[in-house]
Amino acid sequence: MCGLQRRTTVVFLFGCRPLLLRSGADMGRYFHSEVDIKSPWHQVLVAFWQRYPNPHSAHVLTEDVLYREVTPSNHLLSRKLMTKTNRLPGWAERIFPTHMARAVYILEDSIVDPQTNTFITKTWNLNHNTLMTVVERCLFQEDICRPSWTKLRREAWIFSNVYGLARPIQEFGLARFKSNQTKAMRGLEFALTRIQTEAPPHFHNDQEEPPDKHKPLPPQTTPTSSQTPRQCV
Amino acid sequence: MNSVGEACTDLKRDYDQCFNRWFAEKFLKGDRSGDPCTETFRKYQLCVQKAIKEKDIPVDGVEFMGPNKDKPES
Numbered sequence: 674m675c676g677l678q679r680r681t682t683v684v685f686l687f688g689c690r691p692l693l694l695r696s697g698a699d700m701g702r703y704f705h706s707e708v709d710i711k712s713p714w715h716q717v718l719v720a721f722w723q724r725y726p727n728p729h730s731a732h733v734l735t736e737d738v739l740y741r742e743v744t745p746s747n748h749l750l751s752r753k754l755m756t757k758t759n760r761l762p763g764w765a766e767r768i769f770p771t772h773m774a775r776a777v778y779i780l781e782d783s784i785v786d787p788q789t790n791t792f793i794t795k796t797w798n799l800n801h802n803t804l805m806t807v808v809e810r811c812l813f814q815e816d817i818c819r820p821s822w823t824k825l826r827r828e829a830w831i832f833s834n835v836y837g838l839a840r841p842i843q844e845f846g847l848a849r850f851k852s853n854q855t856k857a858m859r860g861l862e863f864a865l866t867r868i869q870t871e872a873p874p875h876f877h878n879d880q881e882e883p884p885d886k887h888k889p890l891p892p893q894t895t896p897t898s899s900q901t902p903r904q905c906v
Numbered sequence: 907m908n909s910v911g912e913a914c915t916d917l918k919r920d921y922d923q924c925f926n927r928w929f930a931e932k933f934l935k936g937d938r939s940g941d942p943c944t945e946t947f948r949k950y951q952l953c954v955q956k957a958i959k960e961k962d963i964p965v966d967g968v969e970f971m972g973p974n975k976d977k978p979e980s
Contacts, residue, residue, distance in 0.1 A: 715934045722926060725907040735910040737918060737954050739965065741925070741947070749933060754958070754965060756910055778963050782971045787934060795971045799964050808972070 701832025701839075702847045708858065710823040712865050714790045714815040717823045720864035721792070721813075727863040729856040732758045734776055749785040754778065759801065762845055768838070769804055777801055790815035805833045805846045818905035827854060911957025917950040 710717055725736050733755055740752035756776040761769065778799040785792050792813040798806060809829045816822040829850050833842040909918040924943035932939065958965055 715930075718934070719926070719930050722922075722929065734908065736907045737909050737911075737914070738921065738925070738947075739951075739954070739958075743933070743938075743941070747938065749929075750970065752970070754910060754963065778965075780965065780968060780972060784971075785933075787936065797972050799968070 701830055702843045704827075704829040704831070704847060704850060706827050706854070708825045708827070709816065710825055710861075710865075711821075712823060712869075713821050714792070714813065714823045715787075716865065716868065717813055717861070718785060718792055720861055720868050723868070724860050724864040727860040729859040729863065732760070732853070732856075734758060747787065749783075749787075751781075751783045751785075753781040753783075755781065760849070765804075765842070765845065775800065804835065805831065805842050807831050807846055807850060809850070829854075909954055909957070910961065910963070911954050914950060914953035914957060917946070917953050921946045921950040 712720070724730070725733055735754075735756045737754045738751060739754050740750070742750045744750060756778055759775065759777045779796060780799055781794055781796040783792065783794040792811075794809075794811045794813075796809040796811075807829060809827065811828075812824075812826045814824045814826075816824050829847075831843050831846040831850060833839040833846065835842055907918075909915045921943060924946050928942055931937075
């Protein structure tokens with residue numbers, strides 16, 4: 674779990690007595706899900722890099738790559754910065770009015786390993802941490818039992834340091850995370866559909882061969898997510 | 907998709923197109939012949955890093971894979 678640092682901060686609210694913020698014993702909320710995506714792993718990755726914008730990502734305002742490197746072991750490391758809207762429930766807006774003024778800055782670091790067909794992402798917020806921190810880890814792996822499918826394991830740790838309000842803040846954070854991950858899956862499916870249905874003029878020109886080795890053609894062209902048993906039959 | 911630096915969106919688009927092509931056509935196919943996007947990335951970064959400083963976005967010194975350092979699973 675993420676370590677919580679001991680600190681005490683005094684916050685003066687309008688016309689209210691000061692709130693004392695200090696580390697609490699609450700270890701936060703944990704979320705995990707496993708989803709089967711009906712598209713091959715390499716195609717999921719191509720879609721992942723192109724998923725913004727999509728009809729479900731209005732809350733994502735900007736997206737930038739800050740760093741990319743191919744390591745000697747042929748792993749692709751990436752760092753992305755995103756800004757997202759900061760939507761709080763009414764009761765939180767009244768208590769933390771300054772937090773409404775700024776968007777949330779989010780880093781997404783990732784590692785692609787084409788040797789093992791695994792892709793790990795780690796995403797967390799850079800600001801608003803005095804209110805709440807959300808760390809998400811995703812693992813995309815080729816389904817070894819069904820190579821035209823991809824398994825996605827998603828985990829999140831949601832915690833707040835606000836004394837006396839950590840639990841409702843974490844509950845709100847968990848609810849918002851669940852809503853966002855539904856949008857994220859729909860956004861990924863949108864990008865997958867777009868990639869699978871459009872002609873690929875982007876990916877080759879007169880000098881290059883058209884793609885052939887990685888031509889993914891699962892029986893159905895529409896990607897879907899579903900919960901299915903994990904054992905190989 | 908917009909860049910955090912309003913002036914950088916076109917440069918971002920150029921880089922993204924180059925990267926997406928290289929990723930699908932080269933990297934995923936095991937072609938290690940080099941990175942054709944170095945120059946577009948350099949121009950894009952000049953712009954976006956300036957915007958990050960102007961907006962005081964706290965990205966400096968943040969460890970890769972951040973909280974609870976992660977390693978790829980085998």
